Amino acid sequence: MTANASPLIELAGIHKSYNLGMPNEAEVLHGVSFAVGRGEFVALIGPSGSGKSTLLNVVGLLERLTAGSYRIQGEETSGLDDAGLTLRRRAVLGFVFQFHHLLPAFSALENVTLPALMREGRVTPAQHERARAMLAAVGLENDMHKRPGELSGGMQQRVAIARALVLEPPLVLADEPTGNLDRASSDEVFVLMRRMHAELQTSFLVVTHDPRLAARCDRVIELVDGSIESDRPATAVRE
Amino acid sequence: MLNWLGFERRVAVRFLREGRMQTVLIIVGVAAGVAVVAYISALITGLQRNTLEKTLGAQAHVTVSALDNVVLPARAPLAGSSALVQTQPRVQRPRSIANWQSLVPVLEAMPAVAAVSPMVSGAGLAQRGEASKSIALMGVDLDRYDRIVHLRSKVVQGEARLGPGEGIIGRELAEDLGVRVGDRISLVTGTITDSLRVTALVDLGVRELNRRTVIVPLRAAQSLVGLPGGATGLDLALVDVWVAQSLASDLSRRFPYKIESWQEANSQLVSALNAQSVSTALIRGVVMVVVVLGIASVLVVSVVQKQREIGILRAIGATRGQMLRVFLLQGAIVGAFGSTLGVLLAVGLIKAFTTFVRGSDGLPLFAITLAPSLALSVAGIATVCGVLAAVAPARRAAALDPAQAIRM
Ligand SMILES: Nc1ncnc2c1ncn2[C@@H]1O[C@H](COP(=O)(O)OP(=O)(O)O)[C@@H](O)[C@H]1O
Ligand SMILES: [Mg+2]
Numbered sequence: 001m002t003a004n005a006s007p008l009i010e011l012a013g014i015h016k017s018y019n020l021g022m023p024n025e026a027e028v029l030h031g032v033s034f035a036v037g038r039g040e041f042v043a044l045i046g047p048s049g050s051g052k053s054t055l056l057n058v059v060g061l062l063e064r065l066t067a068g069s070y071r072i073q074g075e076e077t078s079g080l081d082d083a084g085l086t087l088r089r090r091a092v093l094g095f096v097f098q099f100h101h102l103l104p105a106f107s108a109l110e111n112v113t114l115p116a117l118m119r120e121g122r123v124t125p126a127q128h129e130r131a132r133a134m135l136a137a138v139g140l141e142n143d144m145h146k147r148p149g150e151l152s153g154g155m156q157q158r159v160a161i162a163r164a165l166v167l168e169p170p171l172v173l174a175d176e177p178t179g180n181l182d183r184a185s186s187d188e189v190f191v192l193m194r195r196m197h198a199e200l201q202t203s204f205l206v207v208t209h210d211p212r213l214a215a216r217c218d219r220v221i222e223l224v225d226g227s228i229e230s231d232r233p234a235t236a237v238r239e
Numbered sequence: 240m241l242n243w244l245g246f247e248r249r250v251a252v253r254f255l256r257e258g259r260m261q262t263v264l265i266i267v268g269v270a271a272g273v274a275v276v277a278y279i280s281a282l283i284t285g286l287q288r289n290t291l292e293k294t295l296g297a298q299a300h301v302t303v304s305a306l307d308n309v310v311l312p313a314r315a316p317l318a319g320s321s322a323l324v325q326t327q328p329r330v331q332r333p334r335s336i337a338n339w340q341s342l343v344p345v346l347e348a349m350p351a352v353a354a355v356s357p358m359v360s361g362a363g364l365a366q367r368g369e370a371s372k373s374i375a376l377m378g379v380d381l382d383r384y385d386r387i388v389h390l391r392s393k394v395v396q397g398e399a400r401l402g403p404g405e406g407i408i409g410r411e412l413a414e415d416l417g418v419r420v421g422d423r424i425s426l427v428t429g430t431i432t433d434s435l436r437v438t439a440l441v442d443l444g445v446r447e448l449n450r451r452t453v454i455v456p457l458r459a460a461q462s463l464v465g466l467p468g469g470a471t472g473l474d475l476a477l478v479d480v481w482v483a484q485s486l487a488s489d490l491s492r493r494f495p496y497k498i499e500s501w502q503e504a505n506s507q508l509v510s511a512l513n514a515q516s517v518s519t520a521l522i523r524g525v526v527m528v529v530v531v532l533g534i535a536s537v538l539v540v541s542v543v544q545k546q547r548e549i550g551i552l553r554a555i556g557a558t559r560g561q562m563l564r565v566f567l568l569q570g571a572i573v574g575a576f577g578s579t580l581g582v583l584l585a586v587g588l589i590k591a592f593t594t595f596v597r598g599s600d601g602l603p604l605f606a607i608t609l610a611p612s613l614a615l616s617v618a619g620i621a622t623v624c625g626v627l628a629a630v631a632p633a634r635r636a637a638a639l640d641p642a643q644a645i646r647m
Contacts, residue, residue, distance in 0.1 A: 053646070062554055062642040082559055090556035097645060103548050105257040114246075118557050121245035163555070 006074035007035040008092075008170055008203050009059060014068035016054055016226075028054045030226045031068070036205055038170065041197050043214040043234070044207045046223035052207045053175055055223065059205060060093055060173045061085040073170075090119060094164030094202075096174035101160040102148040108135060108159045109144040115167050127166075134162040138192055154185030158192060165196055174206045178213065190216065244568065247561055250552070251568035258541060262573070265537045269577020269621060270584055272530040276523050277585035277609055277617045282592070283519045285607030287512055291480070294505060297444050299356075299387050299474030300483045302504070303342070303490070304497045305334040333361050335469025336496060346475060351486055354386035354476040357457065361464035361471070363428035365408070365453055367416045374412065375451045376428065378460020387474045390441060390454070396420050397439035401456045406435035409449035413440045426453065428463045435459070527624055534573055534628035538566060542636045549636050550644025559637040566633030567626055574625020578618035585609055 016029040028051045036042055044052050057063035058070065061077060070077050072092055080088065102111045112131040113123045123131075135144045138158040140151075148156050157177055164172045174193070178186030190213050197204055206217065214220050215234055222229040255262045336342065339357055346355045359378035364371050381401040385391050391399045395410055397420035408424070418424055418437055425434045435455060443449055461467050477483055483500035490498045502509045542549070549562055586609055593603045 057642045057645075060554065062645070086553070086556060086558045089554070095551075095554050097551075097554075101551070103253075103551060105253040105548075114552075115555055117249060118246045118552070118555070118561060121243065 006071070007037045008040075008073060010035040010069075010071045010074075011059070012069045014055070014058060014070065015066045016051070016058060016063065017066045020066065027066070028226050029058070029065075032223070032226070032228055033068075034221055034228060034231055036171065036203055039197075039201045039203055041194070041204045041218040042206070043217035043220045044205060044223060045209070045211070045214050045220060046229070048209075050223045051226040052223055056173050056175050056205065056207055060095060061089050090115075092170055094167070094169040094172040096157065096160045096164050096172065096177045098176040098179045102156055102163075104148050107145045107147055108140060108151065108162075111148070111159055112144075112163045112166050115163065119167075131162070131166055134166050135159070137196075138162045152185070154181050154188055157181060157185070157189050161189065161192060161196065165200065165202060168200055168202065171203045171205065174204065176207050176209060179209060186210070186213070244564060246557070247564040247568050250565045251572060254541065254545060254548075254565070255569055255572060258537075261537050261541065265534055265573055266577045266580065268533045269530050269573060269625070270580035272526045272533075273578040273581025273617055273621045274584035274588060276526050277582055277614060278588045279519055279522055280613055280617070281585065281589055281607050281609045283515055284610075284613070285605055287515065289605035290508070290512070293444060294508060295480055295501060297388055297448075298501060298504070300477040300480050300501050301475040301487050301490070302499050303336065303346075303473040303475070303494075304471060304499075305336050306495060306497050333359075333464050333466060333471050335466045335471060336473065339470045339473060342494070343473065346473065349486075351477055351479065351482055352475055353478050354383065356380060356383035356387045356474045356476075357470040357472070358384065358474060359457060359460035359464055359466060359469065359471050361428060361460065363426055363453075363463065365412065365416060366425045366427060367418055367422070370416045372412060372415055373451070374426070374453045375448075376426065376460055376463060377452065377454045378457040378464070379454060380457050384454075384474070387476045388443075393441045393443055394439045395442045397437070399441075400438040401454070403456060403459070404435055405438045405456070406459075407439045407441055407454040408437055409452040410440045410442050411446055411449040412451065412453070413437065415450065426455070426463060429465065431463055431465070433459060433463055527620070530577075530621065531624050531628040534570055534625050535631060537573075538569060538629050538632035539635070541569070542566065542632045542639075545636075546639060546644045549639050550641045553639070553641035554645060562639070563633045563637040566636045567629045570625040570627070570629025570633070571622055572625070574622035574628075575618070577625070578621035581621065582609070582614045582618055585614070 012033045014029050014032040015027060017025055017027040019025045032055060044055065046052050054063065058065050065078060068078075072088055077085065077088060102108075103114065106114065109131055112134055113127060116123050116127040116131075132141070132144065135141060138161055140155060140158055140162070143151060143155060148159065151159065157180075161177070164174075172193075177193070178189050181189060193204060193206070194216070196202060204217075206213075208214055217234050219232070220234050221231045343355050343357060346352050356379060361376045363374055363376045365374045366372075379401070381390070381399060385399075390407070394407075399407055401407065406424075408418070413419065416424060420437055420439060423434055423436050425432055441449070441452070441454075443452060455463070457470070461469060464471070477486065480501065484502050487498045487500035487503070490496075553562065589607055589609055592607060596604060598604050
């Protein structure tokens, strides 16, 4: 664990309900608390419907929490407006999703330069170089000008990882990044994430179904029915 | 400035290109709308200008004549009592404008007035041999009158001259009487008979006028009509035809004469032109609404189709404002492309009109051109319409919940 005073992210007593105030109101997260430190590689596991995606979306500032406190780098986020949330997303987060991760109308390289483009309205030559280097690092130097539709699932996911990491955010959130891939590709993608983690010291919070992959993370948080069932080092899970 | 809206521009253009058929169709739709509006506007402008030129080229912009004779009761009613009086309008005889000689320089000195021409008009008969035709007699000073109706340009035979004993007559009248340039005809009004030599035949643009008009020197008309030294009317040409109305009412207040603008003299034409303008405006309005609805509906569909992409963009850091502008920009681009295409189409239509639609003489009916200012304003309005049409879809895109969009 980090010795740092304020962890990268810190959630305390998070409740999340959908359809608040309506007959079909349902609480999905029932008081979830955990923190992720800088440079940690954390797996989030749990049965389908247990609230993993919901939790990840809360962490990703895509979903507002109903109750509780969520601090990023010590700053409380629950009072922020949409613009504030967007700014924090830009500054802190990278996303990798299971499906539909890329913009189909843009080439792999353009997808990777999008984050820079939307921040500054243009892509500097240095940023272009950086994007190419990222794509090369994920093994796609020969496919950068292809559209996502022309790439395999594993390749698409590698582009998504390159895009999530290109601006070197402190935290990358991945929702079942290998859930849609065959075993070989999913190993490849996972190895890639670990390598990026080692190179860039980026923190990862990865939702996965696959116990094999969870065991290769540093720490495993298990969510069951919207509550944390266990939170321990992966070594303990392996035993 | 290079990166102004760089992200929005890139994404908007990509989204539109991705939409292929939709985009093409809506651009063609906008183009069709813009072409219709531009073409109709040019057509109506040309038509109206032509009509006005024809009308105003053949008549005075403002006419001054003597007030109608009014019948006054023989005995004024006693104070405090009222009387039922029956009056019968008098037969109106040609009457001279009092003091017209001193009025002419006053009118000429007005900056709005380009020319003043005194005239004596009356009715009579033109005779040659057995043939006899009723005519409208006009006595004028040729040079002055020419500045009002450009008479010299309407000469179809001979050379316009109005020396003593000379006259100019309408083309059809010449046919009816069987006279040619150089021939003599007799004019009869009441008890007086005069004879004149025809120096020119004119085409005044209206057959009925050509069949009745005889133009003689002012002095000859004065004696034929029985108004020595008089003038029954003053014709005014103005620098700007559109001030005729206000000038006429201004003059009416200042002078005891009957003063009529060309608008009053052609009230039917004026109301027809107004009706035409209103219809054009209506058509434009309807086309604009259709264009706006067309663009809006395509963009609404596009927002729904692109929910996922919008969600991804929002998740990786696009602001609501950026998503809003991506769609507003799509509206603007569609509007701009569509209107450029539409203006080109309108130019083609106008070319086709002037090439294929010809009068019986094989000449184009009238000149219609698409003024650059009109083209620009139509294109500008269409682009603004594009942006307006995009407002609702863009707001929808901006308000989209990214988490929801990603889950789909
Ligand atoms: N937008 C939503 N509205 C209502 N219920 C939702 C919504 N999103 C998720 N849920 C519900 O929340 C629960 C947790 O879903 P989710 O977080 O996707 O679980 P997981 O990712 O672990 O499979 C499920 O029961 C799901 O039906
Ligand atoms: Mg899930």
